[in-house]
Amino acid sequence: MASDESRLSHPDPSRRQFLKLGSTLLPFSAVASSALLSTAQAEAPAKNQQKTRAKIVIIGSGLGGLAAANRLHRELDGAKITIIDRKQEHNYQPGYTLVATGVWPKDKVRDRNRDFIPSGVEWVQEMAIEFEPEQNRVRTESGKTIEYDYMIVALGLQLNYGAIEGMDVKAIGDNGLGSVYYSPDAAEATWKAMDQFRQKGGQAIMTLPNTFLKCAGAPLKMTFMLDSRLREAGSRQASKIDFYSALKNIFSVKVINDEVLKRWRGLDIPVNFEHQLTAIDIAARKASFSLPNGQIEQREYDFIHVVPPMSAPDVIRQSVLASTEGVMAKGGWLEVDKKTLQHKRFPNIFGLGDINGTPRGKTAATIKKSAPIVVQNLLDVMAGKSPSLEFDGYTSCPLLLREGAALLIEFDGDGNLTPSLPMIEPLQDSWMAWLMKYRLLKPAYLSVLKGRV
C-alpha cells in the first residue's frame, strides 16, 4: 500500500513558463482582452472529438492527473476515464514556500479535488496498491480490480522522512524544526518555527538530500527567505546560517548553482558539501550528517530545515513499472522514454509529473509543458500511430530571494537555460518574477489543471 507520505506528495507546482506570460505581455494584453474569454470558450469541448470505447485509467489526482483527465475528457467521445486516488484535498504545492515563509496563509494552497474532476469522469477514491501491466489491470486497497486499455501514471513522489533517524513530521513547528514539503500544515508550522527563531537568531541549518527532488529550488528559496527574515528582524548579525548539501553542488544546473553560491557568499551562508542528514534529535536540537568517508558529524542548531530524501511511491517502486537499471532504478522512478514519456516496456502506459524517471523537472511547470504532450501521444497510440510529440524536459523555478524579488529561471532537460522571453535576464533580481510567484502562478496552475493551457 502506498504510504501516507506518497499520498501527500503530488507534483509540485509553481513556475516559469507560466511566467513567460507575464513579464511583458500580461499587463498590456490581459486586461483589455479578458472580457473576450467567456466561460463557454474556456470550457468548450474540442471540435473534433475522437470517438472511442477505450478504458483509460489515471493514477493520481494531483496537477498531472487532473490536467490529463480534463484534456482527455475534452478530446475523447465515449471513453471511460477513471481517476484512482484517495486524496480529497488538492494542494497548490508551489505555494508552500510562500506559506512557510510567512507570505501566504495556508488556506491559499488548499482546494478540493472534487471541484476539478470533470463530470463523466469516474473517481475511485482509493489508492492503487498493485499494478499488473501484463494484464492491463490495477488493484486498489479495497480489493477492487480495475481494467484498462491505457493508463497514465501521475502519482507524484514519496517523501521519505523515515530515512532520517529520529525525524517526526508531527514535530514540525516545534523545537526549531521546519520542513516545507510535507503539507500545508507543515508549511505553516515551519513559518511558526522560523518566526520564533528570527526573534533572537542563533544557529540555522538548511539541508539538501542526495536524491531527485520535487521543486529542487525550494531548499534554496527557504534559505534565501530565512536570511531575509532574519535581516528584517534585525537578528542576522546574531545568527549563522549553514547549508548542508549531500551532493557536490546545490542545484543541478551549473549556471544557477554558481549564481546561488556566489550570492550566498555575499550573504555569509557557507555550504558544506557531501553532508547527508541521517539523524536528528528533535528535543536536543542536534542533527547528524554522514560524510563520504563514513564519519558522522553532529551539529547543534536553533532552527533546522529538513528536506527529506525522495523516491517514487513504494507502489511504483516495487512494481514492474519501475526503472530497472541506471540512475533512475535507485529511486524506483517510472521507466519512461524521456521524450515521448511513454513507458519503455508497456506502450499503453504513459507517465506524467514527478513520478517520471527523467533527468530534471519535478515541478508544475514541467507538467504544464508535458501534460499536452502526454495526452497527444496517448491519442496517437490510441489511433494506432506512434507518439508524435517530444518533451524537451522543460522546467522552471521562480527562485525567491526575498519579499519583492525573485529570479525567473527556465531550463530544459539538458540543463540549458531556456528563457521564454530572450530580453529578460534569468539571473537578474526581478519584482515581476516575484509578482508572478505571489499572484499569477496560481491562476496559471488552475488553467493547466483544467486542461486549458
Next chain:
Amino acid sequence: MYEIWLTLNIVYELMWMYLPAVVVLLLVLALVYGRALQRKKCQWRAAIRPTLMVAVVVAILSLWLVPVSTHSTLADIAYWVDWANLMAICAGVALVAAAIVWPVFSLRR
C-alpha cells in the same frame, strides 16, 4: 499566441478569485454610465480634462500602492522589465479609474 492565450486564462482565473470586486466594479460602471446616458445633456468633452487629472493621480498613487499590495516596495523595482510592467499595471488601474469618473464628471452642470 500561446502567451496571449495563457494570459487570458490567468486573467479569467483571477476574475473568479476576485469575483466580488469584479461584480462591484461592473455594477458601479453600469450605474454611472446608465445614469450618464439617461441624461440628455452630458458634458462628455468637458469631462475629459478632470478625468485625465484623476487618472494621472491614480497612476502615480498606484506606483506606490501596487508594490505595497504585493508584499513589496518601490525599492524592489530596479530592473527595466519591472518598471515596464509596473507602469503598465498602473496605467491599467488609471484606465479603470478614468472609466468610472468620466461619466461622473460628465454629469456635472
